[in-house]
Amino acid sequence: MCKHILNVQASIRAPCCKQWFDCAECHGEASDHPLRKTNEMVFGCKKCKKVFRKDMEHFEEEDEYCPHCDNKYIVEAKTPQMAISVEGHDERMGERFEKDMRLKEDNLKTVFDGNADISHRMG
8 A cells, every 4th residue: 555646556576676666765665775767667556466567668547547557657756735624614514513303204115115105206
């Protein structure tokens, strides 16, 4: 699990130490050597768990997809961001913060109740 990029779609096999990493920063933290650059990269798709190679010199738009399952593994990285938020108004709850027990609930009849008259709901 990568702590640098939240939406990693493929792991990368480092050409220098032959180990798998989710991003270059993970390699830098786990090893004592820099990541060696290469033209041919080995990827492991996180969706179908299959491995494939890509030539980075001739990388085209259709190469952004896994050749086995068509999962798009080249996506814009979502990194964790620190944020401060204020709890308060929740659009899903309307204008009240908690359920008001004094309000009458609408007891809807369902099609699963055999004795219920639902003719006004049927088209």
